[in-house]
Amino acid sequence: MCQKGTLCLAAGGLVAGPLFQQETPPSSLDSRVAVVRRILSDVPLIDGHNDLPWNVRKFARGQLVGFNLTADLRHVEPWSRSAWSHTDLPRMRAGMLGAQFWSAYVPCGAQYLDAVQLTLEQIDLVKRIISLHPQHLVLATSTKGVLEAHRAGQIASLVGVEGGHSLGSSLAVLRTFYSLGARYLTLTHTCHTAWADCSVADAAGPDPPATAAAPAPTPTAGRRRRPGLTEFGRAVVREMNRLGMMVDLSHASVKTMKDALETSKAPVIFSHSSAYSICNSSRNVPDDVLRLLADNGGIVMVNFYTYFITCNSTANISDVIAHINHVREVAGIDHVGIGAGYDGINHTPTGLEDVSRYPYLLAELLSDPLWTEQDVKKLAGLNLLRVFREVEEVRDKWQLAAVTPAEDLIPAADLEGHTTCMYLAS
Template sequence: MWFLYPPQFWSAFVPCATQNKDAVQLTLEQIDVIKRLVDKYPQYLQFATSVTDILEAHSARPRKIASLIGIEGGHSIANSLGVLRSYYQLGVRYMTLTHTCNTPWADSSNEAPVADGLTEFGEKVVREMNRLGMIVDLSHVGENTTRAAIRLSRAPVVFSHSSVYSLCNHKRNVPDDIIQSLKENGGIIMVNFFPDFVKCAPNATISDVAEHFHYIKRMIGADYVGIGGDFDGVNRVPRGLEDVSRYPELFAELLRSGQWNVQELKNLAGLNMLRVMRQVEKVRDEMRTNGVEPEEHPDSPNDNGNCTSNAFYTEYV
């Protein structure tokens, strides 16, 4: 039944135009929308922040779709580790380090690199995400920043909606050397369905999408791949994958190829992500047991034009 009830990450996304402006407020409002959506449809959805929560939703009668929160774009933290920690407390369990814009501490695949990897503050962001138990997502992220994050992260990383560069040489896709590094890291690539990333063309088919799954499986195995359809973020979809109701058609396509068995398809449908989440939670627990303190950030980027005060004061009455 993992085919029909995979866990769902709802993206609290705000555009890059909000960077250095009201990104935090708008992100909080998006988190509020997600929580109200889940509350409005309790017969179908159940809020989740952990592997235990996901399994409870899946074993409920009737079954529920485990609903988690992710943030797509590091600009949403406004260069503040305190904001990052607050998002975790609100239930956020992954963050994409960048969207289509650079942050002062990490490079996007969409802009010329500035950090050329991760700055010292960017490294603190990744370490703090590991300490909190928040998944590091590398879709949209520049190649050198991606490589730096994989080297640094103690927990598995994910590409929440990216495809294979060797099959479509789009800057949003993942090169072979990074795919190879994922196996050692224990992370996963969740294949995106957008035709521009699948075929580097306006049109694609379900068979074209299947080729990306086959390629990753041949290179590093079926345990390191997932589904990142991105239906809410694209304006064109492949023929045969018009919406989530067509997921069974994708599994049938993979099964017909003779390259996948049923257990591998269950892993693809959600169990691989559960493995990643378990390891992220394990790293979090180990860091807590070892007394790892929250990252401090006196060196956080502060020349970004934010309309914020640099001073803290206490008023005594």
């Protein structure tokens, strides 16, 4: 093996050892962006969360007639007038996006009503958007699918269900979402469910302004006496492990985070969160959880919403990098990624205004000698791919062990006061 600080013989002659793998960072921004473009041709840039599907529902009632994702939507009504719009194919290509998790989100107000139906409609919408643009987008449901899409020059499109209220407290619905292609579930949104507490439980002061995907928190919905996950909530996590579905802890309370980390046999993710030590929003991840996450093998995909970055309406690339570096310092380089949250936020950092700007973030990192090209590759996509692969490995092991689908039912007492729109006779 080639040792640090040595030159080694190989079949083709001399090769450099690890001491020579890190080059002096390119001095100019343009040269660093060129390096980033080379990196992203090798490794897919993976973003953990984008709310475009909800904007399509909001602006176009979920109808794709007349919606042209290949256009620059900065010049198309009503998108051009919206502070919540950051995504279209020209800008995705400019940003060298390799894979995107599209959020199948429905508001907390639908909990105990039609949340399951609306989520199915949002998954259908994601698939219809993908099918309309086969030259650019392809549905991916595995690490293999992400890599194959990247090699083919397509943007791998994955589905994440945002909010446990979308399950209707049913493991059968969870399995159905998985069969339709969903590869992560965010355990909570801005409301407690009957089996998990959301981050509102930890809010010490007023919440930040509502986002497009979170119009207003509803903290009392499904509120239980005991914080964190109930036994049914732990059953949800275990069934996700069995399926090969990533457990997403963005929006969860700290107790829910810790309960899920204790329960899960696979790495977990935070699809769009940042560091609590820098901005003390309850939506961010505290250091003690970051250390637990490192032990779990999971990843925090840093969000770009200014109120999660600086706790106010303005931020810049350096502020985002501070969060990335903090997660790296506490949890390690293997546990950080990108989950911008575009189309679900209305305040973006200067320099990171839309999906075209990812290369400039990575180029700024390369100006710091701390960041090697390999480190940038991990942040861009390799870390998420590792987590996804390990989740699949747990699934495969459980299949070999003949672990059967869970049949847990949520106790009726946990649904008390929320059953008027449910058929419970069965």
